[in-house]
Amino acid sequence: MPLVDTIKEAERLMTICNACRYCEGFCAVFPAMERRKTFGEGDLTYLANLCHGCQGCYYACQYAPPHEFEVNVPQTLATLRAETYADFVWPGFLGALFRKNGVVVSLGMALGLGFLLLLLFGMQDMSIIFGSHTGEGAFYRVIPYAAMVWPFGLVFAFAVFSMIMGGVSYWRSTAVPSGVRLSIGAILGGVWDVLTLKNLGGAGGGCNYPDESFSGMRRLFHHFTFYGFMLCFAATSVATIYDHWFGWIAPYSFTSLPVLLGTVGGIGLLIGPAGLMKLKIDADPAPRARELVGMDVAFLMLLFLVSFTGLALMVLRETSAMGTLLAVHLGFVLALFATLPYGKMVHGVYRFLALVQDAAEQKSHH
Amino acid sequence: MADLTQNYDVLVIGAGNAALCAAITARLEGARVLVLEAAPSHSRGGNSRHTRNIRYAHNEATDYVTGPYPVGEYIEDLMRVTAGKTNETLAGMVLEQSEQVVDWMQDQGVRFQKPLSGTIGLGRTNAFFFGGGKAMMNSYYARAENLGVEILYEAEVTGLTLNDGRFAYAQVLHGGQMHDVSARSLVVASGGFEANIEWLKEAWGEGAENFLIRGTPFNKGALLRVLLDHGAQPVSEADQCHAVPIDARSPKFDGGIATRVDCVIYSIMVNKHAKRFYDEGEDIWPKRYAIWGRLVGQQPDQIAYAVIDSKIPGLFMPTVFPAFEANTIPELAEKLELDADALEKTVTDYNAIVEPGDFDPTRLDGCHTKGASPEKTNWAQKIDTPPFYGYPLRPGITFTYLGVEVDEKARVLFGRERKPASNIYAAGEVMAGNILGQGYVGGLGLLIGNVFGRIAGQEAARRATS
Ligand SMILES: Cc1cc2nc3c(=O)[nH]c(=O)nc-3n(C[C@H](O)[C@H](O)[C@H](O)COP(=O)(O)OP(=O)(O)OC[C@H]3O[C@@H](n4cnc5c(N)ncnc54)[C@H](O)[C@@H]3O)c2cc1C
Numbered sequence: 001m002p003l004v005d006t007i008k009e010a011e012r013l014m015t016i017c018n019a020c021r022y023c024e025g026f027c028a029v030f031p032a033m034e035r036r037k038t039f040g041e042g043d044l045t046y047l048a049n050l051c052h053g054c055q056g057c058y059y060a061c062q063y064a065p066p067h068e069f070e071v072n073v074p075q076t077l078a079t080l081r082a083e084t085y086a087d088f089v090w091p092g093f094l095g096a097l098f099r100k101n102g103v104v105v106s107l108g109m110a111l112g113l114g115f116l117l118l119l120l121f122g123m124q125d126m127s128i129i130f131g132s133h134t135g136e137g138a139f140y141r142v143i144p145y146a147a148m149v150w151p152f153g154l155v156f157a158f159a160v161f162s163m164i165m166g167g168v169s170y171w172r173s174t175a176v177p178s179g180v181r182l183s184i185g186a187i188l189g190g191v192w193d194v195l196t197l198k199n200l201g202g203a204g205g206g207c208n209y210p211d212e213s214f215s216g217m218r219r220l221f222h223h224f225t226f227y228g229f230m231l232c233f234a235a236t237s238v239a240t241i242y243d244h245w246f247g248w249i250a251p252y253s254f255t256s257l258p259v260l261l262g263t264v265g266g267i268g269l270l271i272g273p274a275g276l277m278k279l280k281i282d283a284d285p286a287p288r289a290r291e292l293v294g295m296d297v298a299f300l301m302l303l304f305l306v307s308f309t310g311l312a313l314m315v316l317r318e319t320s321a322m323g324t325l326l327a328v329h330l331g332f333v334l335a336l337f338a339t340l341p342y343g344k345m346v347h348g349v350y351r352f353l354a355l356v357q358d359a360a361e362q363k364s365h366h
Numbered sequence: 367m368a369d370l371t372q373n374y375d376v377l378v379i380g381a382g383n384a385a386l387c388a389a390i391t392a393r394l395e396g397a398r399v400l401v402l403e404a405a406p407s408h409s410r411g412g413n414s415r416h417t418r419n420i421r422y423a424h425n426e427a428t429d430y431v432t433g434p435y436p437v438g439e440y441i442e443d444l445m446r447v448t449a450g451k452t453n454e455t456l457a458g459m460v461l462e463q464s465e466q467v468v469d470w471m472q473d474q475g476v477r478f479q480k481p482l483s484g485t486i487g488l489g490r491t492n493a494f495f496f497g498g499g500k501a502m503m504n505s506y507y508a509r510a511e512n513l514g515v516e517i518l519y520e521a522e523v524t525g526l527t528l529n530d531g532r533f534a535y536a537q538v539l540h541g542g543q544m545h546d547v548s549a550r551s552l553v554v555a556s557g558g559f560e561a562n563i564e565w566l567k568e569a570w571g572e573g574a575e576n577f578l579i580r581g582t583p584f585n586k587g588a589l590l591r592v593l594l595d596h597g598a599q600p601v602s603e604a605d606q607c608h609a610v611p612i613d614a615r616s617p618k619f620d621g622g623i624a625t626r627v628d629c630v631i632y633s634i635m636v637n638k639h640a641k642r643f644y645d646e647g648e649d650i651w652p653k654r655y656a657i658w659g660r661l662v663g664q665q666p667d668q669i670a671y672a673v674i675d676s677k678i679p680g681l682f683m684p685t686v687f688p689a690f691e692a693n694t695i696p697e698l699a700e701k702l703e704l705d706a707d708a709l710e711k712t713v714t715d716y717n718a719i720v721e722p723g724d725f726d727p728t729r730l731d732g733c734h735t736k737g738a739s740p741e742k743t744n745w746a747q748k749i750d751t752p753p754f755y756g757y758p759l760r761p762g763i764t765f766t767y768l769g770v771e772v773d774e775k776a777r778v779l780f781g782r783e784r785k786p787a788s789n790i791y792a793a794g795e796v797m798a799g800n801i802l803g804q805g806y807v808g809g810l811g812l813l814i815g816n817v818f819g820r821i822a823g824q825e826a827a828r829r830a831t832s
């Protein structure tokens with residue numbers, strides 16, 4: 001359960017905003033609010049996950065603290081988001097992980113790394129680990145194919161399953177108004193909003209950063225992160241297909257599709273998280289939620305390290321550092337996979353669903 | 367950094383819409399400009415930060431307005447609401463120049479959007495700011511700071527020293543100390559006196575104690591009083607103001623837009639004796655909004671109650687405070703702290719004389735009472751379907767009209783002979799009474815501040831640098 005206080009506070013704010021409506025133009029939250037007269041827990045969960053935290057409605061609010069109405073929409077919705085993340089986690093008893101997210105990710109990282117190094121050093125001769133390997137199957141000479149595929153496959157499958165379960169709980173909780181129909185159009189609408197992140201755009205002016213001035217940097221760096229991640233994911237998928245269907249064994253040449261996708265994506269995943277981190281440090285804390293900071297920072301670091309070690313591996317793969325780098329990289333990847341359902345990554349699931357619901361509501365409203 | 371010991375070219379008092387328009391313009395003319403604002407930076411922007419739109423003349427629909435609103439129509443509207451109590455030369459000048467304001471504002475970084483929902487009736491005539499008045503003011507501040515205008519917060523001007531009718535220096539309270547701040551010209555843009563309850567009492571009697579002030583607590587009219595004491599010519603009257611009915615539970619100051627209650631025309635309005643006192647259905651709400659502040663203010667204890675039944679919610683904008691709710695009228699009366707028998711009698715008597723008709727909230731539907739005193743002439747429906755709802759309402763003062771007289775160069779006029787001051791200019795609420803002797807059309811307050819602010823800024827800068 002999200003804390004009663006947060007729900008009450010969000011309800012109080014939405015009531016004030018619904019009487020005011022000055023922020024109607026900023027994002028999808030306000031029109032969605034206006035489609036409602038009362039705000040139950042499901043409505044608020046939906047609105048919280050629809051809010052992109054652009055901060056526009058904080059700096060534009062004549063009721064922001066120290067006004068006695070103390071309206072701080074981005075902060076309250078972010079706090080509520082953090083609480084709903086813990087709520088929808090699968091299996092449920094792991095919800096507590098969200099409250100200590102920075103710790104969890106660090107532990108995940110340490111465990112992933114430790115596991116890999118153990119695997120490496122336990123199974124192999126030192127001369128293999130620190131030797132240099134080239135040509136087809138070079139990686140698997142250091143870490144055997146089965147030791148790589150099975151743990152990763154299982155952990156990843158579990159993470160995906162767990163996130164799907166989370167998505168199902170989320171969707172059930174948001175109490176989609178009757179009369180709102182899901183359609184292909186709505187789903188495409190949601191996808192479009194994800195790909196453009198238009199709600200972080202402040203209708204053309206960007207979001208507020210670092211204070212009340214406007215900037216497009218946050219959206220830009222998120223695009224680097226998002227598309228970087230997607231390209232890396234595509235690289236892995238293509239590599240899997242090469243391996244399984246064509247029997248082409250890694251490492252692939254520098255001009256091969258997986259390496260090109262991975263390189264471009266990896267660079268995006270360096271620039272994006274680094275940029276977001278810098279913005280986070282500079283930004284005015286007033287409209288932000290403390291509850292999310294640990295989770296955000298942990299995820300940013302993990303993405304950055306996955307990418308950094310991956311690129312290092314690619315560059316140094318023909319040297320004697322390859323063995324160690326491979327283990328370290330795979331360790332971070334494993335940590336990322338293992339913590340996906342218990343960290344910031346879930347925002348992608350709930351936000352996507354919220355955007356689909358929004359597109360569906362907009363269509364039914366006309 | 368603002369330096370109170372320097373002799374600036376232009377000193378601007380206040381940091382609302384009029385002040386910033388003046389400061390930006392003066393700076394663009396090359397003047398060194400200091401702005402002194404009484405409020406701390408977190409509540410800067412005066413009443414202007416509560417606004418949402420500006421009314422301006424235009425000849426065709428744009429991205430922001432739905433159709434043409436020619437200058438001629440604007441002038442007719444103004445003449446009607448003020449019943450001729452306006453300086454026609456100044457009014458004509460403002461309305462003609464209104465054609466350029468949106469472009470000018472956009473050049474300063476202000477952004478606009480489509481009309482807000484629930485503001486039908488303003489979509490053609492008024493351009494809405496993206497994010498409302500505080501966002502507009504943030505753009506102005508950013509622009510002014512980029513240009514090098516110095517803005518000092520928590521700097522309250524308490525007096526002016528004039529030499530032979532020329533501004534010499536201002537007395538300023540800042541950081542717990544008094545400073546004498548001199549400048550070559552002065553722009554007074556410090557708003558009206560609506561936050562000065564004592565002054566309101568002079569015009570309205572003790573009842574003003576119960577008024578709620580919708581805007582900033584800093585508009586106490588100190589500069590208005592100082593100018594009048596120095597012999598500036600007054601314009602309009604101390605009891606002329608814009609006042610609307612707002613929820614009695616609202617904050618004393620700065621409740622802004624969200625505290626309005628828009629159900630009056632569909633309700634019966636009763637006073638503290640549970641008696642009706644005015645035709646609630648006289649006209650559509652946008653045309654009657656601004657008379658109800660005054661009507662409520664004339665009732666005993668300056669309070670009134672809107673009573674509706676469950677047929678009505680959903681027909682008007684959601685309110686910031688929930689309605690009092692009950693299943694019977696006596697129960698509702700108790701919650702509103704009204705006499706239960708009296709309210710029951712008022713409702714029963716009213717229900718008995720509602721004539722049958724086709725209720726239509728979207729137009730003057732002619733549904734009326736027969737034999738009531740006063741009659742309700744539109745939207746009269748029986749109050750008979752529980753739950754019943756009630757809102758306590760008080761007058762919410764938006765801004766006052768008493769001001770100083772100015773000429774077309776925004777110079778303050780002194781003495782019976784109306785001699786223009788050589789270096790004292792006024793803009794915004796402090797002189798709005800030149801154009802608004804009485805009445806109001808939504809979106810005119812900011813327009814007056816914008817046009818006169820820019821004139822004042824330009825004239826003050828030219829005067830100072832020539
Ligand atoms: C809720 C609400 C909604 C409104 N909506 C609209 C709208 O949509 N459109 C419209 O056109 N008008 C609207 N108005 C009216 C509009 O706010 C005013 O007409 C306009 O803002 C006046 O601008 P101004 O610059 O003269 O005064 P203000 O913006 O009030 O600025 C005056 C400034 O002077 C400062 N000051 C006062 N005394 C001193 C002193 N002694 N020393 C230093 N500083 C001082 C104050 O702190 C204040 O910042 C609305 C008003 C309210 C209350």
Ligand code: HEM
Nearest residue numbers: 052053194225226229276280296299300347348349351352
């Ligand atoms: C459905 C798709 C997604 C949407 C709609 C989305 C949207 C957002 C939004 C609005 C934020 C800012 C508010 C917040 O912190 O929650 C954010 C933050 C973030 N997103 Fe996404 N995102 C999506 C998917 C992804 C993916 C796939 C990644 C990368 C793997 C990613 C990485 C991040 C990171 C690292 C942050 C934190 C930024 C910070 O702390 O400043 N997002 N996302």
Ligand code: SF4
Nearest residue numbers: 017020021022023061
């Ligand atoms: S955030 Fe503030 S200004 Fe925006 S709609 Fe809500 S109350 Fe109004």
Ligand code: SF4
Nearest residue numbers: 027051052054055057
């Ligand atoms: S912070 Fe931005 S996205 Fe969130 S509700 Fe406010 S304006 Fe919308």
